Amino acid sequence: MLTLPAALLLAAVMATLWTAWRSRSLPSFPGCGNFVLMQLSASWWATAAAVESIVMAPADKLFWAEMAWIGIVGAPSFWTLFIWSYIQGELPARWRLVPAVAGAATWVVALTNDAHHLMYTATKPVSGTPGAALVYDHGLWFFATTIYLYVFMVMSVVVTAGGIRRTSPAHRTHYLGFLVAMAVPWLANIGYVTGNATLFDLDPTPFSFLVMGAVFYWLITRRRLFELLPVARDVLLDAVPDPVLVLDVEGTVVEANPSACALIGGAPTGGPGRSPVGRRLSDLPGMAALARLGVPAEAPQAMALALDGPDGPRSFEVTRVPLGAGPRTVGCLLMLRDVTHRRRAESRLEDTIRRLDGARREAEEGLAAEQQAKQALSGFLSMAAHEFKTPLAIIDGAAQLLLLDAETKAPAMLPRLEKIRRAVRRQVNILETCLADDRLNDPSFAPRCDLLDLPALLRAAVAAQADAAPGRRIELALEGCPPRMSADGPLLELCVHNLLNNALKYSGPEGAVLLAARGRHKAGGTPHLELSVSDRGIGIPPAEAARIFDRFFRATNTGTTPGSGVGLNMVRRIAALHGGTVAVDSRLGEGSTFTLTLPLGKDEVPAAVPVPGNATGASG
Template sequence: MLLVTVAIGTAAALLAWRERPEPGAVPLVALLAGQCLWSAFLVFDLQASTLDAKLFWANVRWIGVVAIPVAWVFFSLEYTGRDRYVQPRYVALLSIVPAITVALALADSSLLYTDSSLVSENGALYLTRDPGPWFWVIAAYTYLLGLLGALPLLELIWHDSRPFRGQSAALLVGILAPWTANALFLAGAIPVPGLDPTPVGFAISGVAYLGALTRFQLFGASPSPTPRARRLLFEQLPDGAIVIDAHDVIVDINESGAAILGTSRRSALGQPIRVVAPESVLVQTDDPTAEQRGVTGRHDDRLYDVTVTQITDVRDRTIGRVITFHDVSEHVRQQQRHEVLNRVFRHNIRTETNVISSYATLLADDDDRGAAAKITDSAARIELLATRAREITDVFDRAHEPADPVPLESLLEDALAPVREEYPDARIECDPVDDVHVDGVLEPVFTNLVENGIEHDPSPEADATVRIAVETADDGDRVRVHVTDDGPGIDGYEQTILERGAETPLEHSSGLGLWLAKWGTEIAGGAVSFDTDGRHGTTVIVEVPVLTPPRSTDD
């Protein structure tokens, strides 16, 4: 029987060795090798005829005995995806007690066994030994490791579906069979003194492991990626996510969540949520049924929708909450665009069309050159509105494309070229520009800002002046472009509408140029602000991040 056990264990070990790139294969080989050593040395023990010979093989047998529980734990951890614990320092830590045991066995110390003798049973000699204090230490330690290794597999059986249930059940049978036989031996339930039936249980164990390797494809479908995949899903989730316990202490947070709150993951862990989250988040944390509202990040102007989900245990008690931040900035911009464009085509174009119709009626009755001029002006305004609407559509279409880094100097030259052509007498001054790259989506932004400054200047075209100054931040990460005109300044209500980000039927801006500037800058990752002295002239400040220039094709 023992030789059959060794043969079955060796076959299973060879199959596992062939799969050694797979998680858990190497620890399983070590486990099966320990079983084979235990059984083989027991064969030599049974064949020996003297006390010294039997003692030698019994003591050497401990090498295989202590290897089994350590290998079992690390197999279970690696196979179920908890491989972060399968490291040399943890292997060394768990091997301290087994190493001491082997040393005591080879030294035939009384700490392991207090007495040894031979007994005769049916013409055969068996070795009987009285356990010492360390024997019970290693016995308890062995069963403890066996239990720890079984827990992850029990979790697979309890929670997950096929094929992991069959695999896990076979593995548990493989470890329980010898463990049960050994427990019966330690309890004195074996009628033959000195005959340890544990290696006989290894025959059942080997068959179970062979079944797991072949029938249930132990390494063909492995659960090892599952814990890591779940962790990666949480960490790489584009939405911010925070996990708090029942005491509102942060127990987990992903990098996106930390960035939104303007902190780091290391600093946030262990902190009360009230320390790091804005008040708008706390309202929904305290009352998950409250109406959801948007919050802005600590270091950006992006808008996030906050959702709070309860975490409950098996008794339906709330043990924590998950707070998620979903970036809705693009959705809000799209909504603003539709509102504004709807307003333009519903109100402005309708008004201009009515003007054209009215003056066309007058011309039908009287050849009035002034009325003809009005018609021409209205038609020009309609054309300009259509052009702006088309430019805005193009800008939003580019929002879904990767950023296109271009030199700011050449971008400004391209943006100013059509303005210089349309207003040849206006003065457009541009300071020297640093060698920085920005998103190419900004070209129509600067074109419209300069055009707006010239068009709204009440002075003759020859006296209209627009000045452009460029300022790079000290850290070199952002650049500010100041566009200054000598006009009457932007009305306060227009600035309010742009900052609020929404129009109403009774309160709306005069056109699309400033909206284009706002949206284009936001798509480039920046923001628009205004500086005016309240009397005349306005400075529009476009602040955007500096991009890394594209690599040369010659590199």
């Protein structure tokens, strides 16, 4: 039969379960899980007490009294864990094993009481009325469990009292509310144990825990404690390394963290260790400039502050944040960030930048002087090359006249005169290469665009190289060669001369050199010229093939063969100026093939049939 106390307890249980569900749906807060477990434990305890009042048989009442013990142990234990987590900081989840193990052990002892009577030594009804409540004589385990629960409840009171002492005035009323709520189960349990207070002949403690949970839920929802998250001051304020001051509307310091106390207490005119709380900000040493930020404002403000310290001047960035709800401002928060090291680093950085700027200017001046010297040197070399060409031309002309006269008067002099002419041509080629290299180094240089008779140019180049290397065989393959193309004639001729000279230089006297020219179309249909020079010489080491076109680079297997490492680099640069490329395919000890690829215009497409007289020939 449903009794009035049972109905009250079950109604309280339903309300408690609703608050537990609502607690889980609120924003996360420290100790939330322990708070919900406390509510569930208290609900189980109250439900068992309600069923105990409903059943009629004494044995059934005893059974439900035993069933309640897991909630009896859990409610105070989880409450203490919650208070600790909420005020001191979140406890690890493993601490929940303590009430879980203690509650399970007590539950087992209670359900097996008939075997050992450690929980109850005797029971009797309070009256002869059917369904009357039972009076219990308790055993040793009951008193041990009571001490355990009282220790937890005392711990919760101590933690809350410590929070009241250390917290700011804004949170003290909330913690006082915790103490008032905790007094309810204390008074109820003490009254029941001493026999001075019962609720319809039942233990009022479970009902008091439900009331305590409801009061606390009202506090945290009405006073918005979940949004404030008032964990311990040493977590929220003391652990902040930067000085923090809280001012009221009058400019009086109402709160200061240890960093702020140390900053003000260590000021030159302030007493060491003197707390700034209760003093006006304008009266604190070195803080008069901050008083201007203490005036009301709707938005955060910032300023710079300099204070003298034991290690020299210290720099701070000060931020003021107004405190209050809505249009009503009750004070402000001043946060001082020490930026001394940053300012010193910025000063050092500025000095370094100034030094770097000076070094840059010196480097620019040195570079300009070097460029001027280089230009002067280039001008001198150009002038010297032109000056050398004139006497070389005179020598070559004189040698030609002597050759005509020696053919009839001194035939034995012919080889020597030919040797003189070959030496002159070599010197002229070197001078032409130097002059061309100097022109290519000029950023403003642009190649000419002449319409060239390509086969004639190639034959002339072969003839010149054959004259310079008598006894050497140069084969010329002009099948498919375009009859004309647009290019810089002297530069293109210089490319051919360098490639042929390179092939003759690094191949044996018995090996032939092949010069082939043909027109081709790329995959996209763009016509281009492929001009290749092949030899059967020493080849290029595979590891060095990628560098063969670098300026002044020579392969390691060239030995004592004369060369400057400029010719192939010039070929690549001339090809690039014409929008073309040059590549090499070489096998060590077998020979090399250098392929020069240049674009052709639409009117320079190779003829369908070979140009007459362009068949493969040989010179030498």
